Amino acid sequence: MSIEPGPLAPALTSRIHGCLLGGALGDSLGYAVAEDPMEEIRRRFGARGLAGFDALPDSKFSDETQLTLYTVDGLVEALEWANSGVGADVNACLWLAYLRWLESQGEEAGPSAPAPQPRWIDRQAVLHQRRNPDEACISGLATGEMGTSVRPVNPASGGYGTVVRSAPFGLIPHIAPEAVYKLSADAASLTHGHPAARQSSGIFSLLIHRLVSGEGLSDAATAITAHARTLNEVAPELPESLEAALQLAGKGVVTPEELTATLGQGRLAEQALAVGLYAALATMPEPGTYVMADIGTDTLPVRHFREAVALAVNHGGSSDSTGSVTGNILGAFYGEDCLPADWLESLEAPDAVRGMANLLAGVTSAEG
Template sequence: MSIKPGPSAPALTSRIHGCLLGGALGDSLGYAVGKDPMEEIRRRFGGRGLTGFDALPESRFSDETQLTLYTVDGLVEALEWANSGVGADVNACLWLAYLRWLASQGEEAGPSAPAPQPRWIDRQGVLRQRRNPDEACISGLATGEMGTSVRPVNPGSKGCGTVVRSAPFGLIPHIAPEAVYKLSADAASLTHGHPAARQSSGIFSLLIHRLVSGEGLLDAVTAVTAHARTLNEVAPELPERLEAALQLAGKGVVTPEELTATLGEGRLAEEALAVALYAVLATLPKTGTDVTADGGTDTLPVRHFREAVARAVNHGGSSDSTGSVAGNILGAFYGEDCLPADWLESLEAPEAVRGMANLLAGVTSAEG
């Protein structure tokens, strides 16, 4: 049986805020350890690794939160046009949004690329800071060519830069699952061309869509894992990693060394998704567990979020990527109620994240 988020389902607005803020929190915790080997993480933070922001002098999120918010902005622009009765090419809106992010990083897209008009998001200074941006995202956008599913840019690139920005596609209500998948996979083609990168993004967005629609966590993960096997010309490493994540989670919590030996370090798209899935499932509260944890004030969703994100970032791989995806998943599932208050107090520029969440909620007519 798959655990449900609570006695009353979260409102869509809460899920949107939870997903975006949760991803930013996971990204920030993971970004603090970067790609340090596990030995160094243990040396700095103790045997359990980094488990919260209280051990850090400051908190900053990476380019992954930046690009997630620019994904939101591209979708918001397309939906604004649609709400006014004008059809818009969604992928073109996303490309223009990503080109504005590229310019914020001090990079040029070349003379053939359009010059997009600035929007609210471009005035948020924290999103203009360079935070170790994904090389394939930079190089793909810098071509000045709009990649498509037929002719993607960077055809051999399968890094995690696609998956980590793709949660917002699953937050759009009232569209068919196949449309969610296509929007996400097509957008991945703007920077990454390998089938595993594009398909991993689509499957991740489908998972978010199922969770936002009210499906249980384990049920949703199981369903998208099975669906991955049915994809046309599927990259076999994707369903293999997802199935391995389900099997590993069935063992409960394992060592970081066993985690990376089984699923990889999260640097590739399918690895980042698999590690995050393992983290949220291996820490899934058991049915009948007390409402609060260890006699403290944490509710079950908050405890689950803390434990899952800690598992997602302590492995010596691409910790910001896996932490971000895990945070997106649980935020979409539980809504804002799972986000630890003390972690939110440490989050960098929450007004930028909440601002974009409000814009998305507004154009989708989210309740709440």
């Protein structure tokens, strides 16, 4: 049985902010060492690797956070239409949002693509910075075609670029789990057509949805792993990766070498999800130990967040993707209470992240 995030479950607004800010923090820490081999990480930061922002001269988040915020924007636009009594194609709203991100990266979608109208998010200069964007995201959007689950673009692409932007689907309240999965998997088809990429995105969104609904972390992880086994489209990579993550978490914290040998380096969608989930589970406090009393200078949720994100990024692979997934998970689970204050002080453009969180909370009528 999982521990719960405290005597009083965090409000939805806190979970929305926690998930988006937590993902940005994990992304930022991982981006500082993304693709560096573990030997280089240890050379730069010591035997434990990179454990926090105090070891960095500055911090920047990657395209993972940029695209997560554009996912939020697409969902917000669809919900704005719905709240005004007008039906909207959610996937079309997401596609238009991603096309605006594509333009901000200096890329074109061609004459056949629509010209979306600018929105608040497009005025955030930090989102115009090119941060080593995922090639499949660029090429898929540059086709100028709106992919669908029946006819996805980049049908062979199974990289992490879609799963890392999929947490926001799980933050929308009052919709059925099957709708959460479908919205997320359909949006993945806009850039990544491989079944494992689409399924990983949908399952990750379901995990966030379960956590936001108040389910314990271990229980939610077990449930989404079981659900992955039932998916109709054959893609054994995902359930196998999730099962391996749960088994490895049972051993606790392992070496980066064992982590990557078992789960991979986070470059594929199912690997990014598995490593991120493993890190959150392996560092989880024992049942019954949850107290809000200080542990050193940290509360227990803050310590959990620090340890989990550090574990997620120190492995020599796609550290920004795995860090962002872990940050999303724990932010959704605990709410803002788990976010280290000193890390938040180092976060790039927090107003852009909080601004999008506020828009999503407002349009979903999240409680305060």
